[in-house]
Amino acid sequence: MTDFIDHNFSGEVEFLKALVRVPSDNPPGDCARHAEAAAKLYEALGFKVERHPVPPDVCAQHGMVSVTNLIVRERFGTGRGPTIALNAHGDVVPPGTGWTVDPYGGIEQDGAIYGRGAAVSKSDFATFGFALLALKAAPDGLDGTVELHLTYDEETGGFVGPQWLLEQGLTKPDFAISAGFSYSIVTAHNGCLHVEVTVRGKQAHAAMPESGADALEAATAVLAALYGERHRIAARISAVDGIGSPKLTVGLIRGGINTNVVPGEVVMRVDRRIIPEENGEEVEAGLRALIEKSVAGQAGITVEVKRIILAVPMKPAPGIDKLVAVLKANAKRELKTDIKITGVPLYTDARLYSEKGIPTVLYGAGPRTLLEAKGHAADEHVKLADLKAATRVIAATLRVLLKA
Numbered sequence: 001m002t003d004f005i006d007h008n009f010s011g012e013v014e015f016l017k018a019l020v021r022v023p024s025d026n027p028p029g030d031c032a033r034h035a036e037a038a039a040k041l042y043e044a045l046g047f048k049v050e051r052h053p054v055p056p057d058v059c060a061q062h063g064m065v066s067v068t069n070l071i072v073r074e075r076f077g078t079g080r081g082p083t084i085a086l087n088a089h090g091d092v093v094p095p096g097t098g099w100t101v102d103p104y105g106g107i108e109q110d111g112a113i114y115g116r117g118a119a120v121s122k123s124d125f126a127t128f129g130f131a132l133l134a135l136k137a138a139p140d141g142l143d144g145t146v147e148l149h150l151t152y153d154e155e156t157g158g159f160v161g162p163q164w165l166l167e168q169g170l171t172k173p174d175f176a177i178s179a180g181f182s183y184s185i186v187t188a189h190n191g192c193l194h195v196e197v198t199v200r201g202k203q204a205h206a207a208m209p210e211s212g213a214d215a216l217e218a219a220t221a222v223l224a225a226l227y228g229e230r231h232r233i234a235a236r237i238s239a240v241d242g243i244g245s246p247k248l249t250v251g252l253i254r255g256g257i258n259t260n261v262v263p264g265e266v267v268m269r270v271d272r273r274i275i276p277e278e279n280g281e282e283v284e285a286g287l288r289a290l291i292e293k294s295v296a297g298q299a300g301i302t303v304e305v306k307r308i309i310l311a312v313p314m315k316p317a318p319g320i321d322k323l324v325a326v327l328k329a330n331a332k333r334e335l336k337t338d339i340k341i342t343g344v345p346l347y348t349d350a351r352l353y354s355e356k357g358i359p360t361v362l363y364g365a366g367p368r369t370l371l372e373a374k375g376h377a378a379d380e381h382v383k384l385a386d387l388k389a390a391t392r393v394i395a396a397t398l399r400v401l402l403k404a
Contacts, residue, residue: 004134005391012391013113015041016126017106019090020115026091026151030065031152034090038125038150039070040059040094045133047072047148052170054160062159063308064152069165072148074132081144081402085173086132086394087162087349088124089154092117098378112381119373119382121179124364125150127387128177135402143404147171151349157309158349166356173358175323175401177352180362181373182335182390185327186362187320188240190344190350191274191313193284196267197222197291198304199213203257203264212262213300216255219266222303225294226250226270229287238275242342246283247273255345269308273345276313284310314351319359323401327363334389346370365390 005012020194025035032053034360039049054067072221095103095116113123132146149171151161165171180186199219204212237245248270255266274283288305295301324341331339344362353360365387366373374380 002392004137005130005388005395008130008133011389012126012130012387013108015129016113016118016123016151016387017108019122019125020106020113020118021055021104023104024091024117025094026153026155026316027063028065029059029063029091029153032066032068032183033050035068035070035150035152038090042070042072042375045129047074052165054164058160060166062153063156064160067152067160069152069161070148070150071165071170072132073145074136075145076135076139076386076402077143077404079143079145082174083145083147083172083404084398084401085105085147085149085176085353086128087149087151087176087353088121088179089161089349090117090122090125091152092120092122093155093157093376096378100379111385112258112292112383114379114381115379119366119380120370120375121364122177123382123387124396125368127365127390127394131391131398134395135398141404142399142402144402147173154349157311158352162349162352166352172209173353176350176353176355176358177323177358177394178348178360178362180364181366181368181370181402182331182364182386182393183337183368184340185324185361185363186343186344186350187316187324187341188243188276189314190243190276190345190347191280191348191351192309192311193272193274194308195278195284196306196308197270197285199266199295200302200304201264203301204262206260207261209262214262215301216263218295218298218301219255219268221294221298222268222291223250225290229290236275237352238277238343240276240343242344243275244345246275246278247345263368274313276315276343280310280312311347311370312351312355314348314354314360315357317354317357320361323359323361326397326400327361327393330393330400331363334393334396363390363393
């Protein structure tokens with residue numbers, strides 16, 4: 001199996017480069033074109049690819065333009081063994097600034113592939129696909145099913161990706177491995193609440209501000225309350241290694257129409273990271289109460305708080321120990337280093353499998369940290385050595401889990 005991966009590794013590298021060269025930025029979230037390109041690449045490898053387009057109105061409800069989720073299913077032996085889902089997302093954040101190479105170039109240099117999505121997580125389209133090819137090349141002694149779940153809205157919550165596939169009854173796996181990095185196995189992660197806060201007042205001439213109700217002045221009270229909350233929650237540390245404390249960030253503010261006009265409306269977006277010990281609904285209720293209280297009694301001022309995303313934290317599902325043990329042993333043997341079992345302060349699609357009671361971890365191609373891979377930053381890349389190692393680890397893990 002290792003020989004197969006080595007022999008076909010140049011093809012895996014070209015496969016990943018081709019994926020990076022097709023933009024799939026989210027926003028705007030118009031990802032059907034990338035899904036079709038990916039489907040054709042998998043079909044060229046000999047896989048049968050199911051295309052599952054999400055209805056446009058459902059996409060729109062979740063801030064997406066177009067989504068086509070892909071499923072590849074390979075059955076081994078009688079097929080009565082476990083079903084293992086391998087999930088990676090093809091949508092990526094926009095490139096932003098500061099790149100030294102073309103973010104859509106799929107550039108290979110210094111032993112790595114550079115480009116937006118090269119690490120997060122188009123790399124695992126390649127890792128999972130070529131690991132499955134290795135099993136198909138030597139299927140003796142295997143029993144069960146492997147499914148590739150290739151989805152397209154992780155950056156906006158996964159609600160029309162894995163959640164949609166699960167709710168539509170298109171899959172019911174016994175285990176799930178979601179895209180991750182090679183030197184750790186992630187079993188828990190933060191949740192995330194995004195809200196849009198709209199402070200409304202009354203627009204007026206700047207020469208007579210008393211004739212209006214200044215929404216920006218009121219918004220400063222909201223900001224003061226939010227930043228006070230940021231410092232308060234920083235003292236609470238999760239018991240899960242790698243998670244840290246809850247976080248709060250005001251990431252976007254817009255308002256006003258001109259220098260000489262009292263602002264009648266100010267809109268801000270708030271990101272609140274939720275640790276596994278917290279309840280998302282309670283966090284949201286508390287944040288709403290805090291914001292509303294901050295402007296209570298201000299004449300002519302109203303405030304509206306609208307949920308954009310509520311992604312609950314991921315917690316280990318029953319039965320995860322077997323998956324962790326097999327992955328850890330194979331990764332330690334391949335990488336010649338101890339593999340950490342940890343949590344991360346991000347939120348991912350993996351939680352959607354875990355919520356359904358499916359034992360789920362994050363593992364895939366990449367370095368020890370997201371910062372090292374420059375995920376969501378300029379010059380994002382994945383090292384070829386890590387890509388090959390992760391492919392070997394996933395293939396070996398599947399072989400153990402599917403042993404007849």
